[in-house]
Amino acid sequence: xxxxxxxxxxxxxSGAEKVLEQLLKVFPEADLYSTVDHLSKDNRxxxxxxxxxxxxxxxxxxxxxxxxxxxxxxxxxxxxxxxSRYDLILSSSHAVAKGVITGPDQLHISYVHSPIRYAxxxxxxxxxxxxxxxxIKGALTRMLLHQIRLWDYRxxxxxxxFISNSNFVGRRIWKVYRRQSTTIYPPIDIAGFSLKxxxxxxxxxxxxxxxxxKIDAIVDxxxxxxxxxxIVIGDGPxxxxxxxxxxxxxxxxxxxxxxxLRDHMQRARAFIFAAEEDFGILPLxxxxxxTPVIAYxxxxxxxxxxxxxxxxxxxxxxxxxxxxEAIRRAVEQFEKMSFNPQHCRNHAINFSPxxxxxxxxxxxxxxxxxxxxxSENAEAKERMKSFQISSVSWNKKTY
Numbered sequence: 470x471x472x473x474x475x476x477x478x479x480x481x482x483s484g485a486e487k488v489l490e491q492l493l494k495v496f497p498e499a500d501l502y503s504t505v506d507h508l509s510k511d512n513r514x515x516x517x518x519x520x521x522x523x524x525x526x527x528x529x530x531x532x533x534x535x536x537x538x539x540x541x542x543x544x545x546x547x548x549x550x551x552x553s554r555y556d557l558i559l560s561s562s563h564a565v566a567k568g569v570i571t572g573p574d575q576l577h578i579s580y581v582h583s584p585i586r587y588a589x590x591x592x593x594x595x596x597x598x599x600x601x602x603x604x605i606k607g608a609l610t611r612m613l614l615h616q617i618r619l620w621d622y623r624x625x626x627x628x629x630x631f632i633s634n635s636n637f638v639g640r641r642i643w644k645v646y647r648r649q650s651t652t653i654y655p656p657i658d659i660a661g662f663s664l665k666x667x668x669x670x671x672x673x674x675x676x677x678x679x680x681x682x683k684i685d686a687i688v689d690x691x692x693x694x695x696x697x698x699x700i701v702i703g704d705g706p707x708x709x710x711x712x713x714x715x716x717x718x719x720x721x722x723x724x725x726x727x728x729x730l731r732d733h734m735q736r737a738r739a740f741i742f743a744a745e746e747d748f749g750i751l752p753l754x755x756x757x758x759x760t761p762v763i764a765y766x767x768x769x770x771x772x773x774x775x776x777x778x779x780x781x782x783x784x785x786x787x788x789x790x791x792x793x794e795a796i797r798r799a800v801e802q803f804e805k806m807s808f809n810p811q812h813c814r815n816h817a818i819n820f821s822p823x824x825x826x827x828x829x830x831x832x833x834x835x836x837x838x839x840x841x842x843x844s845e846n847a848e849a850k851e852r853m854k855s856f857q858i859s860s861v862s863w864n865k866k867t868y
Contacts, residue, residue: 472499473555477564478536479506482515484750485582489561490515491656491825502550504543507533541613544568544620568624579628583638583747584645588617598680630836635748635769655748656825659818662757665735666810671698673737675730678705683743683791685711690796692716702730734758743791749773757817759810761785763799782812
């Protein structure tokens with residue numbers, strides 16, 4: 470069976486790319502498409518060193534560093550990708566990938582990390598943070614985002630089935646597209662983290678330093694607790710601002726390698742997470758180290774952290790305002806409690822890559838069966854049937 474996978478853009482190896490990596494392990498023979506491909510030669514193993522079919526944006530000036538500036542052209546670009554030769558199309562989308570054009574005898578399944586956040590419910594927040602909420606530039610940006618929303622809503626009709634990366638994103642999909650989705654949580658590299666039960670007397674947070682991550686609120690909270698130590702790992706536009714406000718009890722390390730981040734997460738007393746995320750991988754990576762999480766109680770964190778009021782064997786606790794005082798109270802409450810590192814690790818194992826691949830395969834097979842029953846294209850029907858047989862056999866061998 471002929472399979473294509475479409476990803477928004479290939480620039481770095483991050484959360485969405487970890488999902489793509491596992492999709493390619495399930496469908497290693499799939500052709501890979503993207504608006505741009507600027508991965509270095511040393512960073513292509515996760516896409517199985519495939520040759521990526523790109524769009525005209527690849528050849529536009531400065532597309533390597535300024536690819537996001539070409540967002541107005543991305544709907545047109547993604548629609549130029551010819552999907553007509555494929556039976557199964559999988560899109561990995563947080564922007565435009567789901568907008569590829571498909572036909573009635575093709576099955577299009579879209580794994581949605583989020584509908585375009587800066588065009589929908591977070592538009593006002595993004596415009597304010599980018600200082601584009603006023604003036605002519607702001608008006609033009611709002612007009613552009615309006616057109617993006619119209620296109621984004623229309624192209625949802627070209628998707629046969631949606632997969633959301635969390636129930637939170639599933640509710641967003643329903644809100645903006647009025648379509649049901651099935652949640653399959655992203656994979657966490659459990660094998661890359663090991664349990665450490667002995668913790669040291671410091672807290673950690675790690676993130677790209679942009680406004681919505683609320684790293685400044687965490688740093689301000691520890692200025693209210695000068696006797697407690699905080700380590701901050703990450704870089705970004707707000708790095709200087711955060712570094713300048715940090716007290717002597719806060720150590721700003723900037724960008725660090727994965728090995729350094731992992732070492733600190735293993736030794737830390739708790740990981741602090743103040744962002745409203747669609748899913749949030751770092752809190753689960755911390756739990757894979759046996760480290761509990763103090764998280765903002767909204768968004769994906771409610772699905773990845775077991776709060777004290779929710780279930781036995783909790784792996785963390787929540788605060789409900791993205792303010793320093795709320796974080797301070799949560800830290801003080803945390804220190805009156807005890808958390809079992811093994812419980813944290815056990816919870817993180819539920820998000821393993823093996824589990825992700827198993828659920829993706831089962832979902833696709835069930836939808837291929839439906840497509841097989843309804844398709845009037847005899848040739849496509851036979852290809853789908855043969856895929857189901859070989860896929861089930863692979864399932865039995867592996868699982």
